[in-house]
Amino acid sequence: MVVHSISRYLLIILSLFLFSLVIIECKSIKFSTSLSPKSLDLKIEKLTHLHFYLQAIIGGDHPSEVKVAGPNTSFIAFGTLEVEDDNLTVSPDVNSMTIGRAQGILASADQNELAYLNVLIFEFTKGVYANSTLSLLGRNQIDVPNREIPIVGGSGVFRLSRGFAITSRIRFIPNSSVVLVFGCYVLHY
Numbered sequence: 001m002v003v004h005s006i007s008r009y010l011l012i013i014l015s016l017f018l019f020s021l022v023i024i025e026c027k028s029i030k031f032s033t034s035l036s037p038k039s040l041d042l043k044i045e046k047l048t049h050l051h052f053y054l055q056a057i058i059g060g061d062h063p064s065e066v067k068v069a070g071p072n073t074s075f076i077a078f079g080t081l082e083v084e085d086d087n088l089t090v091s092p093d094v095n096s097m098t099i100g101r102a103q104g105i106l107a108s109a110d111q112n113e114l115a116y117l118n119v120l121i122f123e124f125t126k127g128v129y130a131n132s133t134l135s136l137l138g139r140n141q142i143d144v145p146n147r148e149i150p151i152v153g154g155s156g157v158f159r160l161s162r163g164f165a166i167t168s169r170i171r172f173i174p175n176s177s178v179v180l181v182f183g184c185y186v187l188h189y
């Protein structure tokens with residue numbers, strides 16, 4: 001009887017000891033804290049509309065869009081992968097003021113129609129938007145006017161942003177250049 005109760009006490013003490021080890025372990029691996037949005041100066045969300053033009057050079061010695069992989073059939077065949085680094089300007093004129101760059105990847109990803117998986121970063125270089133970026137990710141049917149591409153985030157002025165971009169091709173000179181117009185609607189702080 002006595003032996004029995006001693007072993008029970010030992011069991012309880014052992015359990016408490018193990019339980020405290022678990023608590024210590026939990027404390028030592030804690031790596032997050034709750035913050036108020038105000039601590040990052042996140043107060044009122046606002047909506048900004050940006051309007052600009054993308055200048056793609058697709059011919060000559062210094063193209064701003066290059067095919068990096070894909071089938072050897074056509075430039076737009078399913079499986080084609082392109083990388084771009086284009087100027088963004090304030091008007092359709094290629095020589096108008098540059099306000100940033102569009103850097104991204106186009107992957108021809110639809111077996112039935114012309115549609116790309118598009119990963120695109122707008123990097124702005126002028127005014128309050130200098131050094132700020134917007135990240136776009138979506139399906140890009142390059143022949144369709146007023147197509148919509150989601151804006152999934154950003155940095156700098158556009159930290160924690162989200163929104164959408166509407167884009168159309170407004171000029172196409174084969175083996176030379178393409179001009180797109182972009183209207184971006186961005187919610188940010």
Ligand SMILES: *[C@@H]1O[C@H](CO)[C@@H](O)[C@H](O)[C@H]1NC(C)=O
Nearest residue numbers: 067069070071072073074075
């Ligand atoms: C791709 O096509 C070009 C011209 O049509 C040809 O010269 C080249 O050898 C081809 N490359 C491959 C890997 O098939």
Ligand SMILES: *[C@@H]1O[C@H](CO)[C@@H](O)[C@H](O)[C@H]1NC(C)=O
Nearest residue numbers: 055057062064087094097098
């Ligand atoms: C892009 O804009 C910069 C600055 O305006 C200019 O120097 C450069 O030549 C432009 N690049 C292209 C490919 O138009």
Ligand SMILES: *[C@@H]1O[C@H](CO)[C@@H](O)[C@H](O)[C@H]1NC(C)=O
Nearest residue numbers: 126127128129130131132156
């Ligand atoms: C952008 O970055 C450059 C260099 O990193 C800096 O000189 C400039 O002041 C920055 N501009 C803004 C608006 O933050």
Ligand SMILES: *[C@@H]1O[C@H](CO)[C@@H](O)[C@H](O)[C@H]1NC(C)=O
Nearest residue numbers: 058059060075173174175176
């Ligand atoms: C564009 O260039 C390709 C090869 O570089 C050529 O086959 C094609 O005919 C050219 N198209 C035009 C409209 O010049």
